[in-house]
Amino acid sequence: MSEQYGVDPQFLDALLERETARFERTHQRSKKLHERTEGSMPRGVPLHWMANWPTPHPVYLSGAEGAYLTDVDGKSYVDFCLGDTGAMFGHANPLVAEAVSRQVHAGTTTMLPTEDAAAVGEELSRRFGLPYWQLATSATDANRFAIRIARIATGRDKVLVFNGKYHGSVDETQVALQDGRMVPQPGVAPNAVDTDRTTRLVEFNDVDALEQALSERDVACVLAEPAMTNVGVVPAEPGYHDALREITRRTGTLLIIDETHTISTGPGGYTRAHGLQPDMFVLGKSIAGGIPAAVYGMTAEVAETFERYTAKDGHRISHAGFGGTLAGNALTLAALRTTLEEVMTEEAYARMSALAERFERGVTEVIGKHGLPWHSTRLGARVEYLFSARAPRDGGEAKRFRVPRLEAAIHLHLLNRGVLLTPFHNMALMCPATTESDVDRHTAAFAECVAELVS
Numbered sequence: 206m207s208e209q210y211g212v213d214p215q216f217l218d219a220l221l222e223r224e225t226a227r228f229e230r231t232h233q234r235s236k237k238l239h240e241r242t243e244g245s246m247p248r249g250v251p252l253h254w255m256a257n258w259p260t261p262h263p264v265y266l267s268g269a270e271g272a273y274l275t276d277v278d279g280k281s282y283v284d285f286c287l288g289d290t291g292a293m294f295g296h297a298n299p300l301v302a303e304a305v306s307r308q309v310h311a312g313t314t315t316m317l318p319t320e321d322a323a324a325v326g327e328e329l330s331r332r333f334g335l336p337y338w339q340l341a342t343s344a345t346d347a348n349r350f351a352i353r354i355a356r357i358a359t360g361r362d363k364v365l366v367f368n369g370k371y372h373g374s375v376d377e378t379q380v381a382l383q384d385g386r387m388v389p390q391p392g393v394a395p396n397a398v399d400t401d402r403t404t405r406l407v408e409f410n411d412v413d414a415l416e417q418a419l420s421e422r423d424v425a426c427v428l429a430e431p432a433m434t435n436v437g438v439v440p441a442e443p444g445y446h447d448a449l450r451e452i453t454r455r456t457g458t459l460l461i462i463d464e465t466h467t468i469s470t471g472p473g474g475y476t477r478a479h480g481l482q483p484d485m486f487v488l489g490k491s492i493a494g495g496i497p498a499a500v501y502g503m504t505a506e507v508a509e510t511f512e513r514y515t516a517k518d519g520h521r522i523s524h525a526g527f528g529g530t531l532a533g534n535a536l537t538l539a540a541l542r543t544t545l546e547e548v549m550t551e552e553a554y555a556r557m558s559a560l561a562e563r564f565e566r567g568v569t570e571v572i573g574k575h576g577l578p579w580h581s582t583r584l585g586a587r588v589e590y591l592f593s594a595r596a597p598r599d600g601g602e603a604k605r606f607r608v609p610r611l612e613a614a615i616h617l618h619l620l621n622r623g624v625l626l627t628p629f630h631n632m633a634l635m636c637p638a639t640t641e642s643d644v645d646r647h648t649a650a651f652a653e654c655v656a657e658l659v660s
C-alpha cells in the first residue's frame with residue numbers, strides 16, 4: 206500500500222493491464238481508423254494530444270449529442286469531459302445548432318459586422334461588468350492579444366504567470382518553477398523566446414512572492430485564472446484576490462483574468478461570483494456553444510489605449526497585431542449571441558451546479574468509505590478529484606500530488622464502463638443535458654474502481 210496516495214501499486218498495475226486489454230478487445234474499429242490516419246497525420250490524429258489519452262489508441266467518435274458520445278465501435282459514453290469545457294453547454298445544443306445553420310445559409314464570414322455584434326457586446330458588458338469587448342478565434346489568441354494591449358498600455362515587456370498555469374500555447378507562458386527557479390516548460394521548445402526577458406513566474410497564493418515580483422514595476426500584466434484549473438484545482442485562499450488586485454494596482458500592473466475554465470462557477474464566471482475587478486477578462490472554448498470563438502473584455506481606460514493604437518491612419522493598410530481573418534465573423538457572432546442569450550442562463554447553471562454537487566457527494570462518500578487521503582474540489586459545474594487529503598496551495602504542490610498512473614487507471618476503468626473524464630487530470634463537468642442518473646453512473650463506476658485498487 207502506498208502511504209502517499211493509499212493504493213496498492215500491485216493492484217494498480219493489475220487493473221491497468223486488465224483494463225487496457227479490455228479496451229483493445231472492444232475498440233477494434235477505432236484501432237483500424239487510427240492505423241489508417243497514421244498514414245497521413247503524425248501520431249494518427251488531427252491534433253497531437255488526441256493520442257495522449259490513457260488508452261492504447263484514441264477512441265474515434267461517430268457522434269455527440271447532449272451529454273453523450275458514441276464511437277465507431279458502437280459504444281456510448283456519458284461525457285464529463287465535454288471537450289475540456291468547449292462543449293460545456295452540451296454537444297449539438299439544439300438552440301446553437303439552429304442559430305448556426307441559419308447563419309451558414311446567410312453567409313459565414315465577410316470582413317464586416319452583423320447586427321449580432323451589438324447584441325453580443327451589450328450582453329458581455331452586462332454579464333461580466335467590463336464595458337468594451339473584442340473577439341478572437343481561441344482563448345490562446347485572446348490571451349496573446351490581451352498581453353499585447355497590456356504591453357502597449359504600460360510600455361513594459363514582462364508578463365507574470367503562476368507556476369502550473371495553462372493559458373494556451375502562448376509562448377511567454379511556457380515556463381515552470383524548478384527548485385525555485387524559472388525554467389522553460391519541460392516538453393515545450395522555447396520557440397526562440399527569451400522567457401527571462403518576457404516572463405516572471407511565482408506560485409499562486411504567495412502574496413510575498415507576488416509583491417516582490419511586481420516591485421520593480423517592469424511587469425505589464427498578471428495573467429491569472431481566478432482558481433487554477435489545469436493542475437487539478439488550486440483554489441484562491443481567502444484574501445488572495447484582494448491582495449492580487451491591490452498589488453497590481455499599486456505597481457501599475459494590469460490584471461488579466463482568464464475565465465476559460467472557471468466560467469463553470471456561474472453565469473458571470475468567478476469574476477462576478479466573487480466581485481473581482483480585472484482590467485481585462487478572457488473567455489474562450491464554450492462561449493459560442495462549441496463554435497471556435499473567444500472574447501476579451503477591457504476597462505474604458507484600456508479600451509482608450511486600444512482605440513488609439515488601432516485607429517485608422519488615413520487610407521494606409523494597418524497591421525496592429527490583433528485578430529485573425531475569421532475572428533468575429535457572422536457565424537461566430539450568431540453562435541455567441543444564442544449561447545449568451547439562451548443557453549448560459551441562470552437556470553442552466555443552477556441545474557449544472559446541483560448535479561456537480563451530487564457528483565462531488567458521490568466521490569466524497571467513496572473516498573470516505575475507504576479512508577483514502579484524497580479530496581475533491583468544486584467550481585460550480587466542475588468537479589475535480591486529486592490524490593491528496595486537502596486542496597493544493599499552489600501549482601508546485603498540485604504537481605506533487607498528481608499520480609499519473611493512478612489517474613490513467615481510473616480513466617481507463619471508467620471509460621470501459623461508458624464514463625468519460627477529462628484526460629490528464631480528474632475533471633468532470635456537467636452540461637445542461639447531464640442527468641442525475643449519469644452522475645450516479647460515474648459514482649458507481651468510481652466506487653467499483655476504487656474498491657479494486659484498495660482491496
Ligand code: PMP
Nearest residue numbers: 343344345371372373463465466
Ligand atoms: N486558458 C485556459 C485557462 C485554458 O485552460 C486553456 C485551454 N485548456 C486556454 C486558455 C487555451 O484555450 P484554447 O486551447 O482553446 O486556445
